[in-house]
Amino acid sequence: MDLEMGEDRFFGSSLTILRRFLFRILAVGPIPNHITFIMDGNRRYAKKQNLEQGAGHKAGFPALMSMLKYCYELGVKFITVYAFSIDNFKRRPEEVQYVMDLMQEKIEGLLKEESIVNQYGVRVYFVGNLKLLNEPVRVAAEKAMLATANNTSTLLLICVAYTSSDEIVHSIQNSCQEKWDEMQASKVNGACNGEICKQEKERCAIKLVDLEKHMYMGVAPDPDILIRSSGEMRLSNFLLWQSANCLLYSPSALWPEIGLRHLVWAVLNFQRNHSYLEKKKKHSYLEKKKKQL
Amino acid sequence: FNNGFGRGDTERLSLGCSGENCVISLGQSCNLGLFLLWHILHFIGTFWYLALRIANALESCLISSGLLKKYKVLCSGKIQCLAIVVDSKDADQTSKVIELLQWLGALGVKYVCLYDTEGVLKKSKEAITGSGRFSHAKSSEEATKTDPLLEQELITVEFASCSDGKAAAVKAANLLFMKYYLGGEQEESILSESHVAEALEAIGLFAIFFPSSSVSVIGLNNLILMPRAFRLWGPSSRPSISLWACKMPPRLPSMKNSLH
Numbered sequence: 001m002d003l004e005m006g007e008d009r010f011f012g013s014s015l016t017i018l019r020r021f022l023f024r025i026l027a028v029g030p031i032p033n034h035i036t037f038i039m040d041g042n043r044r045y046a047k048k049q050n051l052e053q054g055a056g057h058k059a060g061f062p063a064l065m066s067m068l069k070y071c072y073e074l075g076v077k078f079i080t081v082y083a084f085s086i087d088n089f090k091r092r093p094e095e096v097q098y099v100m101d102l103m104q105e106k107i108e109g110l111l112k113e114e115s116i117v118n119q120y121g122v123r124v125y126f127v128g129n130l131k132l133l134n135e136p137v138r139v140a141a142e143k144a145m146l147a148t149a150n151n152t153s154t155l156l157l158i159c160v161a162y163t164s165s166d167e168i169v170h171s172i173q174n175s176c177q178e179k180w181d182e183m184q185a186s187k188v189n190g191a192c193n194g195e196i197c198k199q200e201k202e203r204c205a206i207k208l209v210d211l212e213k214h215m216y217m218g219v220a221p222d223p224d225i226l227i228r229s230s231g232e233m234r235l236s237n238f239l240l241w242q243s244a245n246c247l248l249y250s251p252s253a254l255w256p257e258i259g260l261r262h263l264v265w266a267v268l269n270f271q272r273n274h275s276y277l278e279k280k281k282k283h284s285y286l287e288k289k290k291k292q293l
Numbered sequence: 294f295n296n297g298f299g300r301g302d303t304e305r306l307s308l309g310c311s312g313e314n315c316v317i318s319l320g321q322s323c324n325l326g327l328f329l330l331w332h333i334l335h336f337i338g339t340f341w342y343l344a345l346r347i348a349n350a351l352e353s354c355l356i357s358s359g360l361l362k363k364y365k366v367l368c369s370g371k372i373q374c375l376a377i378v379v380d381s382k383d384a385d386q387t388s389k390v391i392e393l394l395q396w397l398g399a400l401g402v403k404y405v406c407l408y409d410t411e412g413v414l415k416k417s418k419e420a421i422t423g424s425g426r427f428s429h430a431k432s433s434e435e436a437t438k439t440d441p442l443l444e445q446e447l448i449t450v451e452f453a454s455c456s457d458g459k460a461a462a463v464k465a466a467n468l469l470f471m472k473y474y475l476g477g478e479q480e481e482s483i484l485s486e487s488h489v490a491e492a493l494e495a496i497g498l499f500a501i502f503f504p505s506s507s508v509s510v511i512g513l514n515n516l517i518l519m520p521r522a523f524r525l526w527g528p529s530s531r532p533s534i535s536l537w538a539c540k541m542p543p544r545l546p547s548m549k550n551s552l553h
Contacts, residue, residue: 026331026334029335169484169485173483176473176474179470180470206463206466207463211466268335
């Protein structure tokens with residue numbers, strides 16, 4: 001028994017050394033700064049393995065932890081995962097409740113001493129319309145964000161109750177409110193004799209930088225790679241605003257089956273196309289500056 | 294790349310070393326080794342993609358020859374809207390774009406949205422729609438007034454560019470601000486997706502309303518990149534947008550493959 005455990009430990013350590021060596025090789029080229037994951041295929045995995053309903057999501061959690069560990073070892077600074085879409089609320093109530101309970105359990109697990117969050121100094125953000133979540137999950141999420149607020153090494157963004165269209169509406173709403181408050185403040189200061197003058201209206205016009213500031217994802221740079229498991233070539237209302245110059249990669253593996261080789265292949269593809277992607281980003285940046293939206 | 298390997302280091306390696314220099318040379322040898330291994334990994338990737346290209350070329354030949362039965366009849370009725378991303382450098386090849394639209398017409402696609410970042414296709418709009426059985430997409434109000442029989446025979450083509458993405462969202466935001474904040478009393482109600490959709494329609498970006506939407510996007514490039522803010526806003530029924538890449542310049546067999 002002890003011999004078997006010793007062998008397992010030796011095997012595990014050897015794999016870790018090999019993995020870190022592989023990452024050293026990859027680090028010769030450019031490493032993506034921000035990788036995002038759409039964790040698709042949990043239910044299909046449960047069906048494939050004849051598991052009970054909802055068990056696929058539970059099986060997907062170790063895959064998530066592994067991918068986070070690999071990304072942080074590789075040197076990726078920002079990771080975003082699409083955990084729960086607003087559209088997912090339309091699923092059967094039992095499944096939604098199961099996923100909410102699982103999320104609460106795992107969020108509370110993140111705060112434990114031995115968790116990946118403390119191991120790699122990860123700051124956790126929950127991104128989305130959190131008011132749509134039930135109270136225990138929302139409270140757990142807020143607690144996790146507060147507890148990791150001082151971590152600065154890396155960032156983990158977990159998109160819950162999120163869709164891009166909701167994010168854009170939220171951003172427009174907040175930008176309008178901000179501009180309105182600015183105009184009210186300048187009226188109070190006697191800028192235009194109590195009426196909003198033409199100059200004030202022009203100064204308070206909403207610009208692209210205002211919308212981007214109010215995006216849920218405004219805390220991180222645009223993603224470099226978007227990985228969607230299960231082979232589906234869709235974004236499903238995820239990061240539509242931010243994925244303009246992002247490499248899309250869709251391995252056929254279901255989310256619980258995703259592994260190191262998929263991440264390595266994604267990074268190799270990123271490195272192959274890095275100069276093209278950089279040219280596109282530079283072009284976008286110059287255009288933005290020119291238009292000064 | 295950050296491997297710290299230079300010409301001077303090679304000389305030091307070949308002349309031999311002692312003491313501190315040995316440690317430095319060993320480090321540089323390791324860097325050289327990593328550099329070589331990195332190239333081997335990328336060579337494997339290149340070899341894989343080359344094999345994939347050969348396989349795709351063979352499949353294209355088989356599709357063209359008509360030997361593959363599954364491509365003989367394409368269920369193009371399932372595709373309600375096909376969006377195609379064209380690189381701006383290639384977008385001025387109007388004849389190629391017209392040829393592409395003719396293929397799509399032959400395949401039974403009824404609604405096509407052509408996108409290029411810089412709006413080159415928009416400038417060639419008249420040349421493209423005037424050349425064949427294509428009609429330029431009108432606003433949703435105008436579309437209901439056209440002759441339904443005529444509509445059946447034409448491919449409707451919509452032209453989009455970068456200015457229809459984020460820039461349009463900014464215009465919509467300003468429109469909403471004018472209407473709900475400056476227009477009178479500040480509305481306490483929260484803005485919703487339908488407000489934004491109305492604002493986009495008001496600035497000339499109409500939403501295409503399909504009862505059960507499916508939008509397919511084909512990127513004319515080997516790389517699957519989401520074009521800059523392309524179609525940020527979809528119909529209110531929230532389509533699933535499927536993405537494919539096919540080779541540039543587009544060939545009919547690879548289009549058939551992607552559509553299938």
